[in-house]
Amino acid sequence: MTLGIGTPIATIQAMWAKHTIHLAEAPGGEPFGVRKFQGSTSNNAKPLTVCAVGDSMVAACGTQDQQEGLIPDLADGFAQEFRRDVSWEAHGKLGATMRRVRYRLLPEVLKSGKKFDILVICAGSNDIMANRTLDEWRADLSAVLDEAKSLSDHIVVLSPGQMQHEPSLGKALRRALEREMDEQAAVSKEVCAERNATYVDMIHENVHADAPDFFSPDHFHPSAKGYSYMVEGVVAKLGPSFVQDLAAA
Incomplete structure (x- = not known):
């Protein structure tokens, strides 16, 4: 954790945070599973x-278990929104930057040869805390x-x-980090628009x-309840065209 950004006061606070914050490690449990559509009827389609x-x-x-995290909760939200069961898997690493996703995590998924209905990319905070530039983020x-285009048509x-x-x-x-996140988000929106990916700014x-x-x-990290709050916002922001496309898949 670098966090050497912003005003002198922010830098001092970053140095204090670096030596005092003890981040939660990844919990145990299986990083995959199936979330069921809970409605009274189903279209009998195969799981997304x-x-x-x-x-x-x-x-x-x-969280205390991988099954309580953001991705299974997101799978549950998708299941109810698309009225389909959802099979999910998560490939996450504490401290991962987008560069680590690029060179380590994504290649591991590519090796599987699988194709997914939805691929979720989630990184950015560690890039900011490591003082990576916007040009590096864009690249x-x-x-x-x-x-990722070979993994899914819906990213x-x-x-x-x-x-x-x-x-x-x-x-x-916190104010300095908010400014950094806004600048990063502006670049992310441009890159996603150029590549037909869906950017969700939360x-x-x-x-x-x-x-x-x-x-x-x-x-520092959301709790299990915090992740469930976040999922409500993510599903709501995806928009009707995304939902209709996946529901008909």
Whole structure:
């Protein structure tokens, strides 16, 4: 964790955070599963397949079990929205940057030879904390999306979580991180638009980050409840055309 960004006060707060924050490791449990459509009827279609690649949010850090993380919750949201069972798998790593996704995590998925209905890419916060430039971010995200085309026709890129609300960070540092996230999001939108990927910007959405149960005990990652709050916003922001396309697949 570098976090050497922003004003002198923000830099001091970053140095303090680096030495005092003890991040939750990835939990145990299986990083895959099936979430069932809970309605009274089903169209009897085969389950949609969802694969996620990325950072600690994909790895379910902050929960007690992989089955309580963002990706299984997202699979559950998709199941109810598309009225289909959803088979999911998660390939996440604590501290992963988009560069690690590009050179380590995504190649592992590519080797499987699988094709998925939805591919979710989730990284960005670690790039900011490591002081990676916007040019580096653009290059890595572009390369990831170019490679990912062979895995899915529906690629969703998630913005970082709301670091501006993390209680473990000082106020000046949170403001600096918010500015960095906004700048990164602007680049992400351009890259995704160029490559026909769907960018979901959750930086300023109301995901109840001020709720007492949103953050996990490390005061940095979302809790199981926090991830469920986030999923509601992600599914809502995907839009009717995305939903209709997948529901008919």
